[in-house]
Amino acid sequence: MAKTAKRTGTAPSTPSTTDAPTKVGRIPVLDLAPQLNDNLWPAKAFAGEVVPFRATAFREGHDAIGVMLHLTAPDGTLTRHPMHLTVPGTDRYETQVRLDLQGFYSYRVRAYADDFATWVHNAAIKIPAGIDVELMFLIGATLLAPAGKDLARPVAERRLFAAAAKTLANTKLPLETRLAVVTDPALAEAAALRPLASLDSFSAERTVRVERTRAGVGSWYEFFPRSEGAVRREDGSWQSGTFRTAADRLPAVAAMGFDVLYLPPIHPIGRAFRKGPNNTLDAGENDPGSPWAIGSAAGGHDAIHPELGTIDDFRFFLDAARAEGVEVAIDLALQASPDHPWVKEHPEWFTTLPDGTIAYAENPPKKYQDIYPINFDNDPAGIRAEVLRLVRYWIGVGVNIFRVDNPHTKPLDFWEWLIGEINRESPDVVFLAEAFTRPALLQGLAKVGFQQSYTYFTWRNTKEELEEFFDGLAHDTADFLRPNLFVNTPDILTEYLQFGGPAAFKIRAALAATAAPTWGVYAGFELYESVARPGAEENIDNEKYEYRPRDFAKAEALGRSLSPFLGLLGRIRAAHPALRQLRNLDIHSSDDDSILVYSKYLAGEFTDDGRADALIVVANVDPHSVHETVVHLDVTRFGLPLGSHFEVEDLVTGSVWTWSADNFVRLDAFTEPVHILHVRVPATLQTQNGRSE
Incomplete structure (x- = not known):
């Protein structure tokens, strides 16, 4: 007989397969939204934004399930929101919630066996068919009776459940009386609010960061303060405008509905390799140079250009803007002219070439000999400390919005x-990314923190391009990327604007102001400035390199200004909260390749007056022609039942029509190329939301 080995310890036990953890709950809850990269960063929203929360949930067999959003606000308040099935057969559930508090929300999604719904479904089929009648009544009574004794429920609700259970159990009552319990709407409503549930399963927790409203809603206007109030001297040269002369332009900016004013860099400009008109290399003595060539003997990024005034003059300008309801955004351009103090004090912050020179900025074929880019891999700690100091300094001066150049x-x-770092200290600070780059990088900047982003809007001009672009902004990237639809910039004058005439300017403004809650205009757009520098997609006599004072009042008096239309767009945006949302845009169709149709809808409970706000935008995107066609609407997308007839008011012309799902339109590019239609949704017909996934 073989000897048994002597045991000196306890043999390892075999793990029980019944105790092995699983990655899903009893009822799986998957594919949560909003979330970014498996919660690597919080999803984004702004105060007042209506956010769709979604999840996929299902179970085996045919029994009903319920799905509930558990949402914890920044102040610790927990609210529960029933989620509804978006499309039968998809197992995709959704609810929309307006997030009003700034800060971090957390949420989980609960899925459960909806025992009440399962019983109602079975009883409604079996009892009328005479199948298992008493058994179904007994199951219902057994289910409802405990709810009648549940002290966590309101007294009236307990009485409702207790009475229903007694009715079901009373075999002496008529069948019709007992069957009425199955379809009792009061019972169904109570069960929806506080479900009769089992098999509770919860998703992982996810986070949404809600920032101030300005992070997601605003109308931006850009001007160069040196051009505002600039006057020509006797020798033909220009005397720069100042912050105090530029303040005179603020009332007109506010009158057009703009509430953010963006200023290109306001710092001293270098002399070395200063650029002349149209980016030439032969600047004259009185040429002002590019504001992005930052730094001179007068200082760097924490200094004011002496010709604009002093820091006190800048504070005066900030106060004047606030008095008009306008916030001021300044440029954060992390680069330096060869004359910047950094070049002498921190040469290690730049790239030194083998011949001993410092590399200047290039974006082939463009060359910027007047600008040195920073090398962020040389002394990263020192660079970070300096930039943090600079941003904190301007916040201290009174700036809370930064447009970031080439991030x-x-x-x-x-x-x-x-x-x-900045948002932990100052959560109201907003950063706009000027990043015309590859989609992954543009989106990456938004994910890591940028509150707003320039987009490819200026290059999306056809109906097909705009449909794809707008739908993607509203539904594919809205959890992290907030578009700022600038119609033009000092660097961007597209062919559409160069050759489209005034109609092109009107069309682009209307689209930008209605498709997204944040949009922008660079000065001169309202004057239809459309002559490009040969070989470039930018204005000739570019304001980046010279003074460009404009006579806005004269142009308006002669009827050659878009300012009145921009003011109308501002008033429309102020009056219609649906336009101050991003995720509520839905594309509709037309029979013409140049007629773009989309709607924006905000359900009644989210509006200030308690009514639904619905608008339809119909735009002729061909600035050269008249187009007639039929547009086709899915009226359920803006809260109306199929087959509805309804009134629409054109907010541009004041015309009123009766519309339905199919409507004839005629849009003349040379008169009124765009309808902005307010749908007069009857309060009795409006629904929670008009979109299904």
Whole structure:
């Protein structure tokens, strides 16, 4: 007989397969939205934004399930929101919630066996058919009776459940009386609010960061303060405008409905390699140079250009803007002219070439000999400390919005760090990314913290391009990327504007102001400035390199200004909260390749007056022609039942028509190329929301 080995310890036990953890609950809850990269960063919203929360949930067999959003606000308040099935057969559930408090929300999604719904479904089929009648009544009574004794429920609700259970159990009552319990709407409503549930399963927790409303809603206007109030001297040269002369333009900016004024860099400009008119290399003594060539003997990024005034003059300008209801955004351009103090004090912050020179900025074929880019891999700690100091300084002066120049040429982790540091200290600060770059990088900047982003809007001009673009902004990237639809910039004058005439300017403004809650205009747009520098997609006599004072009043007096229309757009945006949302845009169709149709809808409970707000935009995107066609609407997308007839008011012309799902339109590019239609939704017909996934 073989000897048994002596045991000196306890043999390892075999894990029980019944105790092994699973990655899903009893009822799986998957594919939560909003979330970013498996909660690597919080999803984004702004105060007042209506956010769709979604999840996929299902179970085996045919029994009903319920799905509930558990949402915890920044103040710790927990609310529960029933989620509804978006499309039968998809197992995709959704609810929309307006997030009003600034800060971090957390949420989980609960899925459960809806025992009440399962019983109602079975009883409604079996009892009328005479199948298992008493058994179904007994199951219902057994289910409802405990709810009648549940002290967590309101007294009236307990009485309702207790009475229903007694009715079901009373075999002496008529069949019709007992059957009425199955379809009792009061019972169904109570069960929906506080379900009769089992097999509770919860998803993982996810986070949504809600920022101030200005982070997601605003109308931006850009001007160069040196051009506002600039006067020509006797020798033909220009005397720069100042912050105090530029303040005179503020009432007109506010009158057009703009509430953010963006200023290109306001710092001293270098002399070395200063650019002349149209980016030439032969600047004259009185040429002002590019504001992006930052730094001179007068100082760097924490200094004011002496010709604009002093820091006190800038504070005067900020106060004047606030008095008009306008916030001021300044440029954060992390680069330097060869004359910047950094070049002498921190040469290690730049790239030194083998011949001993410092590399200047290039974006082939463009060359910027007057600008040195920073090398963020040389002394990253020192660079971070300096930039953090600069941003804190301007916040202290009174600036809370920064338009960031070319952030895609700096490391992504730098922006994640900087914006995170600043927003922890100053959560109201907003950063706009000027990143015309590859989609992954543009979206990456938004994910790591940028509150707003320039987009490809200026290059999306056809109906097909705009449909795809707008739908993607509203539904594919809205959890993290907030578009700022600038119609033009000092660097961008597209062929559409160069050759489209005044109609092109009107069309682009109407689209930008209605498709997204944030949009922007660079000065001169309202004057239809459309002559490009040969070989470039930018204005000739570009304001980046010279003074460009404009006589806005004269142009308006002669009827050659878009300012009245921009003011109308501002008033429309102020009056219609649906336009101050991003995720509520839905594309509709037309029979013409140049007629773009979309709607924006905000359900009644989310509006200030308690009614639904619905608008339809119909735009002729061909600025050269008249187009007639039929537009086709899915009226359920803006809260109306199929087959509805309804009134629409054109907010541009004041005309009123009766519309339905199919409507004839005629849009003349040379008169009124765009309908902005307010749908007069009867209060009795409006629904929670008009979109299904």
